[in-house]
Amino acid sequence: MGRTLVMSDIHGMADELFLLLDGIRYKHTEDHLIVLGDYIDRGPNSKDILDYFIKLKKIAGEKLLLLRGNHEDLCIKAFHDKPAYGHDAASLWVENGGGATLKSFGKANLTEYISFMEKLPVFAEMDEYIFVHGGVNPGLQLSHTDPEDLLWTRNYAAHISGKTVVVGHSVKPEVTFLPDAKTLCVDTGAFTGMYGRGGRLSVVDLTDNMIHWIRRVSR
Numbered sequence: 001m002g003r004t005l006v007m008s009d010i011h012g013m014a015d016e017l018f019l020l021l022d023g024i025r026y027k028h029t030e031d032h033l034i035v036l037g038d039y040i041d042r043g044p045n046s047k048d049i050l051d052y053f054i055k056l057k058k059i060a061g062e063k064l065l066l067l068r069g070n071h072e073d074l075c076i077k078a079f080h081d082k083p084a085y086g087h088d089a090a091s092l093w094v095e096n097g098g099g100a101t102l103k104s105f106g107k108a109n110l111t112e113y114i115s116f117m118e119k120l121p122v123f124a125e126m127d128e129y130i131f132v133h134g135g136v137n138p139g140l141q142l143s144h145t146d147p148e149d150l151l152w153t154r155n156y157a158a159h160i161s162g163k164t165v166v167v168g169h170s171v172k173p174e175v176t177f178l179p180d181a182k183t184l185c186v187d188t189g190a191f192t193g194m195y196g197r198g199g200r201l202s203v204v205d206l207t208d209n210m211i212h213w214i215r216r217v218s219r
């Protein structure tokens, strides 16, 4: 039986993504892979990551679940010249590393990628887990929560459903489970690192609770 793997916040670090998936012998025909968004921005190879997941989605089907992060949401809204999270999306995007994404695209046409990102759901709810980029509003059903809150919040509290909430978005030095909030944080700062620790991209195997990670290798 395949594993259920979850990761988040790749942020343009394509070399690290491919090395990590090779290292754990990820098989798209067997394993379920859930990615909590933030494929793009900050790191050097956002386009390669989107190309990889666009192709992988076609062959892995429902074994691959790709969610939207706040960075994809910003990119989409900047593209359509709409506000995001109470700000001008284009300036907020550039402040948050959007320039690296534009650079990786060069002259490539963004339209196909924007429509791919627009199709990414903001959350997924399963029997035991909620998957979302930022977090939940503890007292509200996900479908009743403002999608921008689900993408941007950094507040953690146990959800009304009683399910374990799995999030990215807020960098922690290691994959961290917050028991009071029943929240598993999997963003270990692939690009940024934190608390004096260099960047790491992590993947959690929810089948056996093993954590696998790779140190940042690209500059």
Ligand SMILES: [Mn+2]
Pocket (backbone or CB within 6 Å): 009, 038, 069, 071, 169, 170
């Ligand atoms: Mn992020």
